[in-house]
Amino acid sequence: DAKTTQPPSMDCAEGRAANLPCNHSTISGNEYVYWYRQIHSQGPQYIIHGLKNNETNEMASLIITEDRKSSTLILPHATLRDTAVYYCIVASLPLSNDYKLSFGAGTTVTVRA
Amino acid sequence: DAGVIQSPRHEVTEMGQEVTLRCKPISGHDYLFWYRQTMMRGLELLIYFNNNVPIDDSGMPEDRFSAKMPNASFSTLKIQPSEPRDSAVYFCVAGGGFMDTQYFGPGTRLTVL
Numbered sequence: 340d341a342k343t344t345q346p347p348s349m350d351c352a353e354g355r356a357a358n359l360p361c362n363h364s365t366i367s368g369n370e371y372v373y374w375y376r377q378i379h380s381q382g383p384q385y386i387i388h389g390l391k392n393n394e395t396n397e398m399a400s401l402i403i404t405e406d407r408k409s410s411t412l413i414l415p416h417a418t419l420r421d422t423a424v425y426y427c428i429v430a431s432l433p434l435s436n437d438y439k440l441s442f443g444a445g446t447t448v449t450v451r452a
Numbered sequence: 453d454a455g456v457i458q459s460p461r462h463e464v465t466e467m468g469q470e471v472t473l474r475c476k477p478i479s480g481h482d483y484l485f486w487y488r489q490t491m492m493r494g495l496e497l498l499i500y501f502n503n504n505v506p507i508d509d510s511g512m513p514e515d516r517f518s519a520k521m522p523n524a525s526f527s528t529l530k531i532q533p534s535e536p537r538d539s540a541v542y543f544c545v546a547g548g549g550f551m552d553t554q555y556f557g558p559g560t561r562l563t564v565l
Contacts, residue, residue: 375554382543382556383495426495439485439508440554442495 342366343427348447351421357414359446361427364408369431372403373440374412376423383426383442386412417450424448456557458544464563470532473560475544476525481555483548486519486529488540489559495543501527502548534564 344362351357363372373388387394387401389410394401400413414421426445457476465471477484485500499509504521512519516535521527531538541561547554 382545382559385553385555388553439497439500441497442487444494 342429342441343443345425345427345443345446347444348449351414351417351448351450353419353450353452354416357417357421357448357450359412359414359425359427359448360409361412362409363427363429366407366429367431370429371431372401372407372410373428373430374399374401375426375428375440375442376421377426377445378420378423386425417448419450419452422448422450456544456546456555458542458557458560460560461558462561462563464565465534466565467535468533469564470530471534471538471562471564473529473542473544473562475527475529475557477527477544477546478555479525481546481548483546483554484521484527485543485545485547485554486527487543487545487556489543490540498529531562534562536564538562539564 342363342365371388371390374386375383376386377383386398387396389401389403391403391407403410424445424447426442428440430440456478459474482503486498487495489495498511499519500507501521517531519529541559543559544557545554
């Protein structure tokens with residue numbers, strides 16, 4: 340049972356920023372927010388994760404609200420190759436036996452030219 | 453690094469036959485996960501190992517499913533006997549590394565007729 344809520348789909352114009360919201364109101368103190376994406380016919384791909392500070396890497400930025408009940412994944416300049424299903428997941432550190440990712444339905448993002 | 457290697461990539465079999473899916477994970481990652489994905493149920497975690505020891509197999513659907521990890525470089529998922537409802541894409545995933553990410557293999561597409 341996924342602990343997150345995401346919109347089922349969204350469209351984005353190529354070259355524009357894509358902002359993907361995620362609600363995780365029941366997140367606990369030791370749980371991280373992870374984002375993965377799955378391009379058609381491929382396995383899911385890790386994008387980014389964070390605990391409470393905003394994070395940025397070469398793929399995306401992750402903005403987590405101060406109360407940690409929601410977050411936004413930002414793809415700064417969406418390209419057609421970013422069309423995929425994006426999953427927001429909360430999970431704890433691998434040091435505990437509860438380290439596992441539960442995938443929900445995700446958000447289907449379609450980038451249009 | 454070649455990433456997670458799964459074989460076969462495609463398997464078509466008849467109901468009642470034994471099916472064995474194989475995985476060679478990424479070295480240095482202490483966790484290995486088996487997921488399956490269907491249109492109806494999405495991504496489901498079946499079982500995961502830590503340092504070759506099964507930690508949580510609560511996602512294994514029935515006794516027909518079994519998984520082993522005899523050493524750090526090899527794991528198998530076996531279905532005996534197979535049924536049409538087992539048709540899915542099965543992913544082997546390496547995880548628990550320093551960056552706490554999970555790396556999905558390309559998947560095995562299983563079709564049980």
